[in-house]
Amino acid sequence: MLGYIWQYLYSSLFRLWLKWFLRQITGKCELQRICDGYRQGVARTSRRLLQQTLRTAIDVEESGLEQRVTAIMAEKNIRSEKDPMFKTNLKVCLLQINGYRKLYLYVEDLRKQVFESEKKEHEELLLKLWDLLMPSVKLQSRITKQWGDIGFQGDDPKTDFRGMGMLGLTNLVFFSARYTELSRQVLSHANHPKLGYSYAIVGINLTEMAYSLLKSGALKPHFYNTVDGSPSLEHFHQLYCYLAYEFDKFWIEEEPASIMEFNLYRERFHEKVKMLLGEPDVSLSLKLTS
Template sequence: MLRLSLRMFGLVWVTVYWWVRPMVKWLLRRTTGLCELQRVCYGEQRGAQRTQGVGRTPEIQKCMKYIDGKCQERTLNQELIYYVVFAIVKIKKINTQAHKGFSDVLGQCLTQIWGFRQLSAEVEAKRREMYDPANPQHEEKLKALWELMMPDTQLEARVTKQWQMIGFQGDDPQTDFRGMGVLGLENLLFFAEHHTSAARHVLARSLHPTWGYSFAIVGINITHLAYSLLQSGAAKTHFYNASKRFLELRAFHQFYCHLFFSFDEMWRQEKPKDIMEFSRIRDKFEAQVKLKLKNPLAFFKCNFVLENV
């Protein structure tokens, strides 16, 4: 009975909302002289709060279908964003002389909205690209990962048990990239190349006799987490706060590095009895990350503090 009452209340509220909303918008337009887009652009704090508000407006929702196609094709550019801003200004009859900063603010928001969607498409393409040992670029990246993580140890062969030293399951890392494709490799390589000290630090901690884990395998698992947060939209707050320009793949790699380093810290704090506790700790970590991302000011920086192994 209670569920039925709540459902009825919800239906009534939605109905009233859609009837009243146009009247409220009209009243606000008359009293403030500003359209809904202007009120959001001027009234919300820069970053995720403003951009998410802009993304919810009817004007931008109408543009979504066409622009989303460009994002999926990864052909979106700044020129197209300028065209959309120009069209909105004309349709809404906004006086750009009286509101000189509006076009720039709206342009930044649209750059973040569709830059995020284009980044999602690019990450998806990397995930779908399977590791191919016949591809020289793939092989070079794998070799570079070894050299960065194990600078004092010569790799004896392409297929060797040595790979287990940096946390792969078997003799050939190729098999471990099946789930996340080349994306898993590029995440690990970026961490090793751009945050070398932090990556080696995490590797050293992963070799702990009591609280150890497989560095590369866990790294690929973190790739899956970062990918899921991106594709679900849960990570929008971070990415909207991270950049005013078009998001590049580097932004996703940085997000991944923060997650991997943070997971290692939680793993050590939890003091697991063995690797069988991985799922529990990973789920707890994911829940904490999602909670942090609900904060409109969320921004995960890669300011790593290296503590004792």
């Protein structure tokens, strides 16, 4: 026990001495050395000291970031004239760390919103999805078996949104509105007689995948590398588009024997995405092949 305490004290004192020594040599504190020594993105923002230093700044509004950064600089005795980029670099890191948590809260709130047929905006969004994917086909009625043509399970799609709420619908609509031709192409693959799958149901399932990755923090590397500031809901939607497009390619390339193997291939795809998120330069951005 005494040996463990002594080892802990020794290592702590050594770290303090090393920090002091490096500051004397470089003229910069550890925060400055991190901002200078690591490139912008996950390599910099994920550093433990930076996360710890900014932990007390969580939930600071963007309007108050300037004051928070100024306070940190005063506390660390950092002068802008000697390190003009530090303030900008620190602010970006603060925006990324704070923004990721806010994005999760916003996504969680959208997920908890139940689809309600009584709400006009919900109904309009659902009908917009149909019009985007099936522009030449008119719905016979609001509740109809036609919904199965775009991959819903029953005659009324609202029952399929129970798990992901309005988040599932907004992702589907975003993909169809932003990448209309591509979404129709993916839908045509989903309706393949042999390799087909339920387009809307799989889309909601991929929303759950994106949500769970966000909740666990696994998406931090992607957002830190691709968003120069606070990630927004649109960035989350763009990630969903990447998953929808890449899963479609993955499914076709793997050629499953039947839709009954969906869970198996869904898990394989999930593992593939998690492996990519472990790479330092990860960027899960939609790249369309010509």
